[in-house]
Amino acid sequence: MHPLDAELDIARRVARQAGAILLEVYATPFAVHDKAGGMGPVTEADERANAFIVEALRDAFPSDGVVAEESDNTSGASRFERCWFVDPMDGTQEFVNRNGEFAIHIGLAIAGKATLGVVYRPVGDTLYWGVVGQGGFVEHAKGRRALRVSDTAEPSALRLVVSRSHRSRLTDAVVRRLGITHEQACGSVGLKCGLLAEAACDLYLHVSDKSYRWDNCAPEAVLRAAGGILTDLGGTPYAYDGSELQNRRGLLACNAAAFEHVAPVVAGFAREAGILR
Structure with missing residues (x-):
C-alpha cells in the first residue's frame, strides 16, 4: 500500500463518473455560453461535471480544500495543507468542436506542490494517473502500462x-x-x-x-x-x-x-x- 492509494482510487473513480456526465451532454445538441471576463466557452457539461466532482471530493476528504474551475474560488487553497485542483473539462473548445480532445483533471497538491494527478479522456476511455515519486500509468482498452518520458536530449x-x-x-x-x-x-x-x-x-x-x-x-x-x-x-x-x-x-x-x-x-x-x- 502506498500512502495515497485511497486518494488515487477515489480520484480515478470520480473522473470516470464525471466522464459519463460529459458524454451524456456530448450526445445532445448542447448550448454554448461565453464565460464572464472573456474566459472562454462553457457548457452544461462543464457545470454538471464540476458540481459532481466537487461534491464527491468534499464528501470523501472533508478536511481538504477544493479549487475548481466552475466554482467560486475566492476561498483559495491557502488555508489547506492539502488541496484538490479540479478542471471538470479541460478543452471545452474541443468539446464544442466535437473532436474528442477534452479531458477531466483531478489533481491533489500537498504543501503547495502537485503530488497526485488523474487526467481522463472520456472519448476513447483513456486514463492517465500518477503520484510524484511513485510512478504513473496509462489505462485504456488495450490494458495498462507504466508511464515514462522519453530520454531524447538532442x-x-x-x-x-x-x-x-x-x-x-x-x-x-x-x-x-x-x-x-x-x-x-x-x-x-x-x-x-x-x-x-x-x-x-x-x-x-x-x-x-x-x-x-x-x-x-x-x-x-x-x-x-x-x-x-x-x-x-x-x-x-x-x-x-x-x-x-x-x-x-x-x-x-x-x-x-x-x-x-x-x-x-x-x-x-x-x-x-x-x-x-
Whole structure:
C-alpha cells in the first residue's frame, strides 16, 4: 500500500463518473455560453461535471480544500495543507468542436506542490494517473502500462505538441532556434502532458497567460510521476498554495533529458516577448 492509494482510487473513480456526465451532454445538441471576463466557452457539461466532482471530493476528504474551475474560488487553497485542483473539462473548445480532445483533471497538491494527478479522456476511455515519486500509468482498452518520458536530449530531435488554437510567434521562434521539425496538435493540456508522459512527444509550450492552476495541477503530477518536468516559461515551478491561481508566466513541459537545453532558449524568448519580467 502506498500512502495515497485511497486518494488515487477515489480520484480515478470520480473522473470516470464525471466522464459519463460529459458524454451524456456530448450526445445532445448542447448550448454554448461565453464565460464572464472573456474566459472562454462553457457548457452544461462543464457545470454538471464540476458540481459532481466537487461534491464527491468534499464528501470523501472533508478536511481538504477544493479549487475548481466552475466554482467560486475566492476561498483559495491557502488555508489547506492539502488541496484538490479540479478542471471538470479541460478543452471545452474541443468539446464544442466535437473532436474528442477534452479531458477531466483531478489533481491533489500537498504543501503547495502537485503530488497526485488523474487526467481522463472520456472519448476513447483513456486514463492517465500518477503520484510524484511513485510512478504513473496509462489505462485504456488495450490494458495498462507504466508511464515514462522519453530520454531524447538532442533539441532538434524533440517532438513538439502544440495547441489547436492560436499559434504564437514565441513558439515559432523556439522551433526555429532548436531546429525542431516534428510537431503534432492536440487539445487539452492534460492530454498533451499525457503524450509526454507516455513518450509519444517530448515538449509542450503554452505561451499565453490564459491558463490556471486547475489546468496544470493534475497534468504536472502525472508528468513528474513519469520523470518529466513542468514549470513556467522561465523554468520556475508553480506553487499550488493559493497565493495565485492564474499562470501568468505560461507553461513549459519537457522530458528531463532535454530540459536544460530547452529551458534557457524558451526563457530568453519569453523575456523578449515581455512574458517574463
